[in-house]
Amino acid sequence: MSRLFLFLKGMAMGAADVVPGVSGGTIAFITGIYEELLSSIGNVNPQAFKKLFKEGVLSFWKHVNGNFLIVLFLGIIVSFFSLAELMTFLMTDHPLLLWSFFFGLIVASIWLIGKTIKSWNIASIIGIAAGTAIAYYITITSPAQTSEAHWFTFLSGAVAVCAMILPGISGSFILLLMGKYEYIMNAISNREFDVIIVTVLGCITGLLTIAKLLSWTYKKFKNATIAVLTGFMIGSLNKVWPWKLTLETTVDRHGETIPLVQQSVLPQNFDGESLLIWAIVWAIIGFSAIVLLEKFSNKPVED
Numbered sequence: 001m002s003r004l005f006l007f008l009k010g011m012a013m014g015a016a017d018v019v020p021g022v023s024g025g026t027i028a029f030i031t032g033i034y035e036e037l038l039s040s041i042g043n044v045n046p047q048a049f050k051k052l053f054k055e056g057v058l059s060f061w062k063h064v065n066g067n068f069l070i071v072l073f074l075g076i077i078v079s080f081f082s083l084a085e086l087m088t089f090l091m092t093d094h095p096l097l098l099w100s101f102f103f104g105l106i107v108a109s110i111w112l113i114g115k116t117i118k119s120w121n122i123a124s125i126i127g128i129a130a131g132t133a134i135a136y137y138i139t140i141t142s143p144a145q146t147s148e149a150h151w152f153t154f155l156s157g158a159v160a161v162c163a164m165i166l167p168g169i170s171g172s173f174i175l176l177l178m179g180k181y182e183y184i185m186n187a188i189s190n191r192e193f194d195v196i197i198v199t200v201l202g203c204i205t206g207l208l209t210i211a212k213l214l215s216w217t218y219k220k221f222k223n224a225t226i227a228v229l230t231g232f233m234i235g236s237l238n239k240v241w242p243w244k245l246t247l248e249t250t251v252d253r254h255g256e257t258i259p260l261v262q263q264s265v266l267p268q269n270f271d272g273e274s275l276l277i278w279a280i281v282w283a284i285i286g287f288s289a290i291v292l293l294e295k296f297s298n299k300p301v302e303d
Helices: 002-018 024-030 034-042 046-055 057-063 066-093 095-114 122-139 150-164 171-177 181-189 193-220 222-240 276-297
Strands: 244-251 257-264
Touching (some): 002 024, 002 066, 024 034, 024 222, 034 066, 034 193, 122 171, 122 222, 150 171, 171 181, 181 193, 193 222
Antiparallel strands (some): 244 257
């Protein structure tokens, strides 16, 4: 049963990472697997491969916590492939309700993660302020029009996965900024395996790099690290604020018009139809979902 819960946590991480503005790292943190995730990924190192060649597969598998990683990442992959089309549809046809849901989700995450800060001092305050400023700046940066060459897709995957593992910083949003979100989502939906493989290789490369650094900072400066991560989530709220005024658009390769630059505005009616009540309802659902997820999922995973 514990492996089933871990698989579902992986699916929740994958679902979050599909949407620009929401981080799978946030899900990992509130479900109690963040530290184990960083530690397990960090153990994929030269020492692990020495064990593989000298002591065999079982020793290597145990060293990298293989059961944990394979179940979790299987859930993420299943979620990516099954939800990519759905999320693309919702972002196009029901953006207000979708962003309301994720706004509530992130607000709950800020509360749950913020309350784990054990000591409020100058370092914590600076950490939250710095994290908030960095994340907010990222949300107001204009997306770029970039190359579709495999080398740039690889680079995009490497950079985006570093964000995916950070609570509050969305890997999908980084892909959006680098002009690769729609390109990769379409590749997943259309099973363009050359693009998928290049992206995955980039993700693996970035993941092995950032996880080791995060694991070290989390162990050495846990309180300050949590403060910075909480700040990341606060700053990211600007991206998932449901009410946006589109200032600039662009036309994608399929001839469809998509928002390029948007500005957060006060709640208002769009297209002559009021969705304010439904937006509030879905924000509450998102908030409640995270609270319930945290309440029922913080159980150790058995090997």
